[in-house]
Amino acid sequence: PPPTMSSLYTISNFLGSFVRAVPFFFAFKFFGIFLFLIGFCFLIMILACSTPRGGGIGPGYFLQAALGQLEISNRAKPISLVLREGQIDVRTRQALAAISDIKRFAEKEGLKSTRNFEDFTDLKRSAAVWVVSASEPLSFEAQSWSFPLVGSFTYLGWFNLDSARSYRDQLEKAGFDSDLRPASAYSTLGWFRDPLLSTMIPQSQDFGDLIEVVLHESVHSTLYLPGQSTLNESLAQFLGEQLAEKFLQAQGK
Numbered sequence: 001p002p003p004t005m006s007s008l009y010t011i012s013n014f015l016g017s018f019v020r021a022v023p024f025f026f027a028f029k030f031f032g033i034f035l036f037l038i039g040f041c042f043l044i045m046i047l048a049c050s051t052p053r054g055g056g057i058g059p060g061y062f063l064q065a066a067l068g069q070l071e072i073s074n075r076a077k078p079i080s081l082v083l084r085e086g087q088i089d090v091r092t093r094q095a096l097a098a099i100s101d102i103k104r105f106a107e108k109e110g111l112k113s114t115r116n117f118e119d120f121t122d123l124k125r126s127a128a129v130w131v132v133s134a135s136e137p138l139s140f141e142a143q144s145w146s147f148p149l150v151g152s153f154t155y156l157g158w159f160n161l162d163s164a165r166s167y168r169d170q171l172e173k174a175g176f177d178s179d180l181r182p183a184s185a186y187s188t189l190g191w192f193r194d195p196l197l198s199t200m201i202p203q204s205q206d207f208g209d210l211i212e213v214v215l216h217e218s219v220h221s222t223l224y225l226p227g228q229s230t231l232n233e234s235l236a237q238f239l240g241e242q243l244a245e246k247f248l249q250a251q252g253k
Helices: 005-027 029-048 059-075 079-085 090-108 161-173 208-222 229-250
Strands: 119-121 129-135 145-147 151-153 156-158 177-183
Touching: 059 119, 059 156, 059 161, 079 090, 079 119, 090 208, 090 229, 129 161, 151 229, 156 161, 161 177, 208 229
Parallel strands: none
Antiparallel strands: 129 156, 129 177, 145 151
16 A cells, blocks of 8 residues: 555654664664664564554554664663763762662562663653554553564554654544553563663652663563563553562662
8 A cells, every 4th residue: 555644754754863873873883784674674564564444554663663773772881881981960870870789689579680771871852752552432442553473562652753643643533542652661572682761760869760660671571471462561560560669668768
């Protein structure tokens, strides 16, 4: 089928993202090439992607996903290096210094040991991604988007706010109730090493939310059932909150 205006708009936006990612691409040449090839592999998924009526996603969605992940991964710097350089504010320094303790606690509680959150990426924006979800009017049944290998999801993440808004409008024109919200973090489910993102660090020095997010994403890395996005999110939300409270109690807070 011909590309929708939403697809064309998304592609144009993320050509701009590609230009911004170019310096990082050359700085990490081989890793960048690998990520970019993985992104193009995801384009193939469009051939087998099941989407709601009127809510189809074109190649632009997969392109933005590949470029967004490429930029985040290539801008990541080891937390140990960021702390040594000392070019961050006190709040960020305190947050980064606490990550190793949170990871050790998570492993002690039975969560999978990973190399996630060993690096830091300063996104210089208010959200990691913008999440779009939808349902039929007057219905509590969420629409889902199904992909090969990774199963179905009741939401789609966009790295560009304008593109997320455009897709939300597309869903509403197709008759869906839709929702658009920012997300401070997301998990690549083991496909890549997830860095700690600047959007995960709260504006105050109360790091309870940061602790919960790190533990939440660690649950995803430990257990994720394809096609069960509601269960996955509910489990990660519950365990993340419970473990965060336990961690704070152990710290005497």
